[in-house]
Amino acid sequence: MPELDRVDRPNLGATIDIRLFRALSLFSLRDVVGEDASKTLAYAGGKALGRRTKFKEFEEFLQWMEKKSIARTKSFTFDSDKGIGNLILLETLSSAGLPNLGKPACSFETGLISGVIERLKDRRCLVREIRCYGKGDPECEFYIEVLDVPAYLKRM
């Protein structure tokens, strides 16, 4: 997104400590609006961001995620006939290195993936994180299903 590319911080640069992002997305928002609502906000924010992207194909998005230090892709498969895919990410922004919280922690990434796919396919998309560092897993894995419903029918 070109409007976000310009950063005027000659001394501090364009990056921040990701622990600050985690503190905001995992704890501060939770303290303000509660756990469920904070996850919904992180998901919705990621999804809105994903919808604003202009990638021509999903692999381009995966490369962008690595370039932006959001996550590295371990594997991605997608069955176009069934509209079902699987994505495994490493070093995810939201959760890599977290202690076992007993639940997935990558709401932002889940929403982001969903938003990008909805943009690319112009169909609603279900993305569910089925394995996560936050659950004690060694990586984050996402189940992806493109639904046969136009994206404009649901904007969440």
Ligand SMILES: [Zn+2]
């Ligand atoms: Zn995760």
